[in-house]
Amino acid sequence: MPSRFVAKTRFFALAGAASVALAACASVPGSNVAAGAPITPAEAQMGREYHPQFVAEFGGEMTGAQASYVQQVGQNIAVQSGLGNAQSDFKVTLLNSSVDNAFAVPGGYVYVTRQLVGLMNNEAELAGVLGHEVGHVAARHSARRQQAAQRNQLLGVLGQVLSGAVFGNSALGQLGQQIAGTAPQLATLSYSRNQEIEADQLGVTYLRRAGYDPRAMATVLQSLAAQNALNAQLQGRDAATIPEWASTHPDPAGRVQNAAQLAAGGTGVTNRDTFLSRIDGLLYGDDPKQGMIEGRSFIHPQYRLAFTAPQGFYMVNSTRAVSINGDSGRAQLTTAAYNGNLSNYIASVFQQIGGQQAQLQPQSIQQTTVNGIPAAYGIARVASGQQQVDVVVFAYEFSNNQAFHFQAIAPAGQSGVFNPMFQSMRRISTAEAAQVVPRRIDVVTAGSRDTVATLAARMGYADAQEQRFRVLNGLFGNQGVVPGQKYKIVVRAS
CATH class of the missing domain: 3.40.1000.10 (Mog1/PsbP, alpha/beta/alpha sandwich)
Structure with missing residues (x-):
């Protein structure tokens, strides 16, 4: 049996055991470490142990030139945090997942899905997202959250707590965990708003140090908020009902203005054309191997x-x-x-x-x-x-x-x-x-007669072509296309 659609119930048993083992420890790795301090041996060990679970849950690790590019950008921004002195101290993984997501775990392990990379429009945005995740690790947010859960003896009912206690008892809490999300995904959720803001601030700081335009943090949050809203519209639901497990950051819209204020007056490179050239051909949406x-x-x-x-x-x-x-x-x-x-x-x-x-x-x-x-x-x-x-x-x-x-x-x-x-x-x-074929990103250059409408008409969807094109390219309001500039469209792969 292919490994990407395996028995979910067995996976929960494995992840649940890891959570219980964590709760049984005398202390949570990183919980007593000062924010910004280098990665400890205990944190590195924790990252090594969890890495295979995260990779398996999110479709596997992508390889090739696109994955190498993401790794290069991620390691460059991660080293700005002071968690490690060398880029090799960090493992940055491009995941084969159609969910907009990014996260990091203690030990220098940073992850981003290909779907979220496809939503970005320049290298600075990629660095900003990865920097935000590194910021969570540098501030020891996950360790402190786990320590709080340990004190309150909540890890034993992790699924029930993180699924909003919708089901009210242990039996249905387990079903709620299975339906609402998976243990590795849930392990990256529930940062407080203050923690999210702090991670944004650290991400902006890392962008400045690396020479990127710090305003990229706000623009990528704006695109993610627009994508969430478009998904809600296309699925016929209220935007507020997005399942929290579908993204580690369910409230990007509320952080856009704050990120813009943090970056006020900042300048730097975005490397837009380089980024678009590097992600040309990236798989977009569902992988047929996963349905x-x-x-x-x-x-x-x-x-x-x-x-x-x-x-x-x-x-x-x-x-x-x-x-x-x-x-x-x-x-x-x-x-x-x-x-x-x-x-x-x-x-x-x-x-x-x-x-x-x-x-x-x-x-x-x-x-x-x-x-x-x-x-x-x-x-x-x-x-x-x-x-x-x-x-x-x-x-x-x-x-x-x-x-x-x-x-x-x-x-x-x-x-x-x-x-x-x-x-x-x-x-x-x-x-x-x-006849089931995937979609891929195709980077095109706008011609002198091109408009949003003409480029959107080339999108490989039967509905909402213009809305999809605008969100994909970060074009808001009445913004139009500029002749000679590169844009992304999504096409059916041949």
Whole structure:
């Protein structure tokens, strides 16, 4: 089985064990280290231990010229922090993920997704984002947050706390963790607003030291805020309901003005043309190897499957699962080890969701067939605070050793909202799978007769072409294109 769509439940067990082990330590690495002090051996060890988990969760480490360029820029800005004296003290990783994200962990490990790099418009913005993440490490934000969690004995219920305690008990807290996000992603969340502002300030300081235009911090935050708003519009949801796990920084709009004030009067290089030339051809959006979302449809050419989300729901793809989100419930499609028995498979999934304390069991397991695919499902009703909720596991046998399942949660009696999705699961043909191709960034030079409209018309999307083009290129208000200047468009790869 390819490694990028593996059993999510087993991954949570691994990550959960790491969290518990951390809580059991006498002290959290970095918690007693002064802000800005060099990386300690304990922090370096922590980074080495967590690095494989982060890389696996975010689609793997990209290689080649684009990854080398990101690494070069990241190491150059990271060394400005004083955490290390040499660029080799930092490992900067370009991740194969379609989520706009960047983060860093103690030990000099810095990460940015290709999707977020594709949103940027110059090298200074790339340096600013990576500098912001290094700022979190330099200020020991994550270590202090973990220490606070340790004092309050919260790490044992990390999923419940960081998913907003939506589900009210340990059983549903575990399901909430699985549906709302994954342990490595959650480990990078929940910085306070003051910590975010401090990291912005440090990032701007590093930009100045490296000779970059410090105003790049504000412009990249503006682009990220615009992208969040556009995503909300395209998905038919309120911008405020963006799932926090989809980005380590869910409130870029609120920090734009502050970042601009921090950079006031600053000048420096942006290296726009160099940056655009280096990211030309970068994969954009979903990687077909991880499945692709097209509107309300999800298609996975490797696993030869497709389904359609219910009306009013939107999807977010990750390397290990695709989540389906709406006001009336949440669900996720993933896979687990399969031995040829769907009933046992479903029972095992419920056990993983509930954990040892909950003993979560379905009322019954029903066998059925969906579009010629052997299938089965079970429903468990569980008390969550003052209300009842239904947990559904709907599984499909694609071969003797391969099954997939939806795990869903909805208010009691309302899980039927997912029935159209459950019934839409189907196999796809070899020919249909072959037609699934990725999108890539294509850097073009505006001609004398080009406008926003003419360049946007070349975008490889059937909807919102001009809006997508403007956000992608940081063109706000009535800004137009300048003849002779480079711009990004997104095209279907041949």
